[in-house]
Amino acid sequence: xxxxxxxxxxxxxxxxxxxxxxxxxxxxxxxxxxxxxxxxxxxxxxxxxxxxxxxxxxxxxxxxxxxxxxxxxxxxxxxxxxxxxxxxxxxxxxxxxxxxxxxxxxxxxxxxxxxxxxxxxxxxxxxxxxxxxxxxxxxxxxxxxxxxxxxxxxxxxxxxxxxxxxxxxxxxxxxxxxxxxxxxxxxxxxxxxxxxxxxxxxxxxxxxxxxxxxxxxxxxxxxxxxxxxxxxxxxxxxxxxxxxxxxxxxxxxxxxx
Numbered sequence: 001x002x003x004x005x006x007x008x009x010x011x012x013x014x015x016x017x018x019x020x021x022x023x024x025x026x027x028x029x030x031x032x033x034x035x036x037x038x039x040x041x042x043x044x045x046x047x048x049x050x051x052x053x054x055x056x057x058x059x060x061x062x063x064x065x066x067x068x069x070x071x072x073x074x075x076x077x078x079x080x081x082x083x084x085x086x087x088x089x090x091x092x093x094x095x096x097x098x099x100x101x102x103x104x105x106x107x108x109x110x111x112x113x114x115x116x117x118x119x120x121x122x123x124x125x126x127x128x129x130x131x132x133x134x135x136x137x138x139x140x141x142x143x144x145x146x147x148x149x150x151x152x153x154x155x156x157x158x159x160x161x162x163x164x165x166x167x168x169x170x171x172x173x174x175x176x177x178x179x180x181x182x183x184x185x186x187x188x189x190x191x192x193x194x195x196x197x198x199x200x201x202x203x204x205x206x207x208x209x210x211x212x213x214x215x216x217x218x219x220x221x222x223x224x225x226x227x228x229x230x231x232x233x234x235x236x237x238x239x240x241x242x243x244x245x246x247x248x249x250x251x252x253x254x255x256x257x
Contacts, residue, residue, distance in 0.1 A: 007038040008087045010132075012070075012124065013096030014042030015051055017199035018147070021229035022094060023054060023063065030060035037061050041083055041090065043097070045069055070097055070124040071116045080131050089135035092236065093144045095125050102204050104162045114163045122170050133182040133189075145236050146175045146191040153193055153248045172246060179244030191246040192232050198222040218251045227254060 009026065013019050023040060030037055040063045042051050048065040055063035064086065068079040083090065097120050104110065129144065136142040149168050151157040157165045172191060179189040195217070196202070202210065210222055231249050235241070 006036060007092070008090045009038060009040045009092045009094065010043075010083055010090035010128075011040060011094045011096065012043045012128065013098065013147075014040070014065075015044035015047070016096050016098070016201065017225035018197065018229060018232070019094070019096045020050060020054060021225045022096075022233055023061070024058070025229050025233040027058040027061040032059045034060055039064070039087065041066055041086065043068055043079060045097075070120040073119065073123060073127060076124045076127040080128060083132075089132045091136070091139070091142050093129065093132065093136075094147075094236070095121075095128075095145070096147045097121060097124060098147075098201060100200070100204055101161075101164065101202050103160045104164075105160050106162045109162055114166060117163045117167045118170065121167050122174055125171060125174055129178055133178060133187070137182050137184055137187040140186045142187045143236055143241065144175075144178070144187070144189040145232070146171060146189075148172055148175075148191045148193040148246060150193045150195045150248050150250060153246065175246070176244050183243035188241040188243045190235070190242060190244065192235055192249060193246055194223075194228050194232070194249045195251060196222055197225050197228050199225050219254055223254055 011019050011022065014023065019042070023042065026038060026040065038061055040061055042063050042065050044051055044065055044067055048067065051063060051065045055065075066079055066082050068075040070076055099117050099120050104113070125146065133144075136144070148171060149164070151161070151165060152168050152172050175189060175191045183189045196210075198210070228249065231253050235247055
């Protein structure tokens with residue numbers, strides 16, 4: 001099948017738990033060795049082992065790992081060049097990167113750390129999308145989906161997460177600005193804001209905090225990336241998709257009827 005006829009995904013932060021689960025969701029829509037198998041350009045930061053194993057396990061998609069340390073803007077630019085060397089532009093961009101959670105009180109704000117967090121999440125998004133959106137807006141059905149957090153939909157977020165909250169709100173603004181200028185009948189640019197997921201992103205979180213979050217949830221537990229991924233992909237795959245919208249995926253998506 002010609003490359004132009006295949007769906008092409010660019011997943012930034014593909015080696016994250018949610019990135020890996022979304023790749024599995026994409027693969028699940030295609031038969032083994034299908035001629036229309038999509039191409040997934042899967043970004044990772046340090047290790048590609050998990051992505052390579054996933055590529056060997058999934059025969060219904062082609063996965064190409066691409067390394068980039070997004071704390072360095074030059075590596076974001078290098079990532080663009082690698083993507084462009086294989087495809088002119090993606091049909092879908094899923095933006096999931098984030099540094100591991102750590103506590104930060106507002107009075108103890110570390111601007112260097114926040115700058116790194118911004119580089120990984122915000123500035124990588126700006127650098128990558130400002131390059132590809134002019135191409136993507138010309139072809140019907142293309143979509144961009146940004147990972148935020150349900151905290152940006154709350155009147156007040158939790159305490160002691162200053163860098164995370166600041167970065168997610170900045171990324172929300174970037175998504176809105178991109179949607180205003182490039183979103184049209186062909187291209188839809190949106191965000192998804194899930195509730196807390198039990199992933200390696202939370203490795204540094206106090207277990208008691210996770211337990212408290214589970215107790216306060218109507219589910220009485222923390223959801224997994226495997227549970228969350230179908231809801232994220234359903235939003236991406238929807239035939240009708242809003243533009244500039246932030247979809248919160250809360251406990252109601254997981255409660256049994």
